[in-house]
């Protein structure tokens with residue numbers, strides 16, 4: 001990963017769906033924010049950069065392969081990260097998992113000293129690998145990810161058990177094997193078990209705290 005000195009340093013967290021990326025990112029963010037304030041640190045979710053599909057019918061949207069790199073607008077994500085590094089605010093898109101498209105509203109994100117970026121396909125893109133100062137891969141066993149995804153998507157993403165299982169077999173697992181697992185080689189830190197790994201949380205907090213003091 002690059003070592004250049006930016007106004008804004010990007011730390012990436014990749015791994016399978018439901019491997020605990022959001023949980024570890026939000027835990028590190030919340031615990032550090034209490035000490036340093038939210039002007040110093042922020043979080044971006046790659047999921048916010050799924051392609052806008054408002055021109056498609058719902059029937060067409062559910063057919064999209066959301067686990068393939070083509071489903072994501074990495075051009076816009078790279079542009080936003082470069083803007084933040086240059087010291088400019090950006091309008092982060094909001095994404096609806098139930099509508100499978102972008103929402104009308106955006107979230108304004110001002111430049112921070114450290115941005116935690118989390119998402120399944122971050123390490124597959126050489127441009128993002130170059131932008132990230134350091135990267136983490138959540139190495140949670142796939143059967144555990146499936147159990148956690150099933151519970152989460154039914155409870156929080158308006159999904160049925162049948163739709164989660166069908167999508168898992170059709171795209172989630174095959175795309176993990178084809179794209180996500182091979183990208184693990186690019187990570188600086190491999191985290192086992194999931195988003196509650198206290199040692200991993202503390203290591204990330206210590207690394208980010210050092211960057212904030214620099």
Ligand SMILES: Nc1ncnc2c1ncn2[C@@H]1O[C@H](COP(=O)(O)OP(=O)(O)O)[C@@H](O)[C@H]1O
Nearest residue numbers: 017018019020021022023148152193194195196
């Ligand atoms: N170590 C863990 N123990 C128990 N539940 C976990 C653990 N890590 C994550 N989870 C839960 O699993 C689900 C998926 O985690 P999440 O952080 O949303 O994954 P991701 O962002 O990688 O898709 C969430 O409901 C989360 O609370």
Ligand SMILES: O=c1ccn([C@@H]2O[C@H](COP(=O)(O)O)[C@@H](O)[C@H]2O)c(=O)[nH]1
Nearest residue numbers: 016017018047050066067097100120172
């Ligand atoms: O419209 C959508 C967009 C995404 N997905 C699924 O989401 C996961 C990625 O999000 P995680 O928070 O990392 O789980 C990806 O596996 C897509 O399959 C979706 O189902 N519908």
